[in-house]
Amino acid sequence: MVTSLTKKMMRDLVGQAVQVGTIAVVIGCGVAAFVSMRGTWKSLELARDLYYERYRFGDVFVHLERAPLAVRARLEDIPGVALVETRLVEPVRLVVSAAETPPPGQVMSLPSDGRPRLDDLRVYKGRPLESGRDDEVLILSAFAEAHGLALGDTLPLVMHGHQFQTRIVGYADAPEFVYAIAPGEFMPDPTRFGVVWMDERAVAAAYRMDGAFDDVVLRLQPGADPEGVLESVDDLLEPYGGLGAVLRDKQISNKLLTQEMGQLRALASTIPIVFLAVAAFLVQVALGRMVQLQRVPIATLKAFGYTRGEIARHFFAMIAVVGVVGAVMGLGVGTWFGRAMTDLYRDFFALPTLSFRLDGELVLVSLGVSMLAAISGALGTVLQIANMPPAEAMQPPAPPTYSRGLIERCGGLAMLGPAARMAARDMLRRPLRLMLSIAGIAAATAVVVIGRFGEDAIDAMEGVIFDHVQAEDISVTFAGEVPDRAVRALGQLPGVNLVEGQRAVAARFSSGGVYRDGALLGWTPDPHLRRLIEWPFHTVAAPEQGLVLTAELVRVLGLTVGDLVEVELLGRGLPTVMLPLAGSVREPAGLQGHVGNDTLARLLGGSRLATHAFLAVDPQYETEVVARLSQMPSVLGVSRKSAVLASFRAQTRETRSAFVWIASLFGAALAVGIVYNNARVALSARARELASLRVLGFTRSEVSGIVLGEQAVHVLIGLPVGLFAGHQAAVAMMSTVDPETWRFPVVIATRTYGFAAAVVLGAALISWLFVFRQVSRLDLVAVLKTKE
Amino acid sequence: MSSDTSPVSVLQARRLTRTYRMGEVDVLALRGADMDLYEGELVVLLGPSGSGKSTLLNLLGGLDVPTSGSLKWRDHDLTSATDAALTRYRREHVGFVFQFYNLVPSLTARENVALVTDIAPDPLDPDEALDLVGLRSRRDHFPSQLSGGEQQRVAIARAVAKRPDLLLCDEPTGALDVATGRLVLDVLARVNRELGATTALITHNAAIAALADRVFTMADGRVATVTSNATRAKSSDIQW
Known part of the structure; x- marks a missing residue:
């Protein structure tokens, strides 16, 4: 049988549908992030282990x-x-x-x-x-x-x-x-x-x-x-x-699979916590206000003989409904995102049994954490109501106490008019809430920044690699080492304007008991087509004497310029040599050593040889040159830079734009949840005050300005904090990438900051419109005639 | 006001009605009220709950518009004024005092008064307004640091600080004990005398009627009787 108390609960929830809904959405985002990322990670792990096991x-x-x-x-x-x-x-x-x-x-x-x-x-x-x-x-x-x-x-x-x-x-x-x-x-x-x-x-x-x-x-x-x-x-x-x-x-x-899974796991254990913490905060703010409005009904229930336990259960049940609704939405959306993410991973990782699995444990944990978020937010308020004696609950609450804080005593508010002073004192009276609200806005902003910064990193990477490092049109890999004249012969092909060779030898670099394997590259003097680039676009010359190493390799080996580096050239009969470190170069990927081609020839005891050639070709001859190269027995592979670039873009764009969309939606949901609930609660708590101002002759805009101005301060402080936090989160995310493989730059474009700010401001504006409408509808007479 | 010169009518209400929709029923709160207010007088509106006195006061103060009838403040027609026009009317001409004070808790006494003096065209100095109600010494206190009577006097100071033409008080002593209520009435009478604001005061309390120049009795959504007092009593003489 449905008790009257349950009916009351359902009606209260329906009456606060928008407010309750925004909180459930924030919980849902947290659960969706958790389910999709954790579920994808577990699915990858399962598919990987099964594959590795079965195929030994x-x-x-x-x-x-x-x-x-x-x-x-x-x-x-x-x-x-x-x-x-x-x-x-x-x-x-x-x-x-x-x-x-x-x-x-x-x-x-x-x-x-x-x-x-x-x-x-x-x-x-x-x-x-x-x-x-x-x-x-x-x-x-x-x-x-x-x-x-x-x-x-x-x-x-x-x-x-x-x-x-x-x-x-x-x-x-x-x-x-x-x-x-x-x-x-x-x-x-x-x-x-x-x-x-x-x-x-x-x-x-x-x-x-x-x-x-x-x-x-x-x-x-x-x-x-x-x-x-x-x-x-x-x-x-x-x-x-x-x-x-x-x-x-x-x-x-x-x-690379392990690295990707590690990143996913790290995200799966941080992003959802942000959402659930914000949800707990919103529950605390919104429920606190709901309880203030329900003092009289609560007192009446107590007067009728309802126990503390029953009242507490009533409110916990109400919050639990919000948690369950959020969890169910999150599970649904999370499963959908999870499937989409798993599909994307299937394009990159050939794992035969990979499919998204939503297991019972994931469902239970999702329900558990969303309940935890909701109930932890409600705990203090519910206990306070349950312990309130009925007679006190029947009285209107005492006027909130204000005093001049330290800031004000130091003259901090002297310049403000009364309306701004109202807003300022209200914020300073609850510094913790102010800080949590700012933190929430910052989190929303940071989520959008993180969602989009990958694009900037890839753009920057693309720029460095395709515009600066690889200046050639076509690159050739020879079947073995070929003499210099074989490289020069490629220059005779029709349409080839310039050709340069390079020699790569597998090498082990060691110092002080630490070693790393990589390639030792022999460069022609002053190369134009494949260049050694110091991040972001400063051309470095290969040294005539000694060795230049990738900066990361210098760090790992603990070297300083002038030190002797042991270079073991890998291959039967190849020597191990000691070369002085002439410098380091910040490259985006790999661990390499760079020497002049003559140095390399001397080390290997022979003439100048090449393993690769790079060609500048007239566009109209490109196809013909590729066809001619492909027929040469000494050529093992040919790449056109334009084709590589096109494929690179196709590979990265799709993934990135999906990620930007999801992160923007999540960030907007967070921002709406915070701004709307804050403004809504501020409006409700201060309806009397605002109605008084309207009666005194303040216009709607002036009155809305007081509530919204306060919220605007939260947003305006939260935004830059969030942009900074987004940058820091990007740095943290990139630190999970093995620096010996890739060194993704943490480059965040201005447009990404602008985009994140626009998403959060847009969400705030939509929330404010709702609030402005409610100010317009404020029933002056009714508000002022009631006790509260 | 008791004067020999012919009184100037500043506000005329004719056959005012006001219907509210309460849930699914229409409630007729005013059924054709007529009223004239003269410059500088103090009137009391008496009547039982539901007689329509608060509804009438809200219409006079520009918090609401009538369903039918006509309402004029000097040459302003308030009958079908827009929200913006009503806001301007309240801003420039009307002061309100409520039963529950409605002070802004985050502002001090002086700042609550300044809230009005900031937007009024020719206001008193906030301190001067607090002087009128005898609370200059408490000007830096927040509402939570003031007694109920003091809060109501700050509310009065705030209402009069704009030098209103019309001061409307809805049960100003309703939440106060006798001694404090008397003090508040004394302040209202003084403000009426010294600033010359036309003052209308709603009360359940028939004893307060002795303070007024004229007394309107309301019943069933209409003005039932209007009586004039030959002399206004002092608040200290009133017993209830």
């Missing part, structure tokens, strides 16, 4: 030059190693069309006798390779789809300078390619990273690697000492040109 993702990875198969048994003997998989992984040119050549891909060998013991692959379309066939390939599904390659299609591969005709028999994925990013790239692009799997005998034959392997994946025994294993593996493979073993956390795909 390795623990240790190492690439080397060439080792006989007999070495495999010695790897198995290393203490702590449970399983060893050896294979061939080679650079390959995938000829997808005459007009375009993606950057070099990888061909990976598959055992003829069955499936790999570690890093298995999932064939999800077509069939596995037929044993003994040397003309069949499995292809990375994202690449195949991006290039429209179908089962049964012929795919020419250039392996070790020779072209082979192969046939695609299946689409495959593998746990090591969840985040399929080409080496040296900073955004994944399915069109630009091709992987094919072939029978090991075919790969060995093509690369003259019979009886040898050049890539190892290990599984560790439980409780093994990972660092010890790495050391043993490096020692064992050193004579075979080992490039340095890494653990799973450095494996590029897993590293």
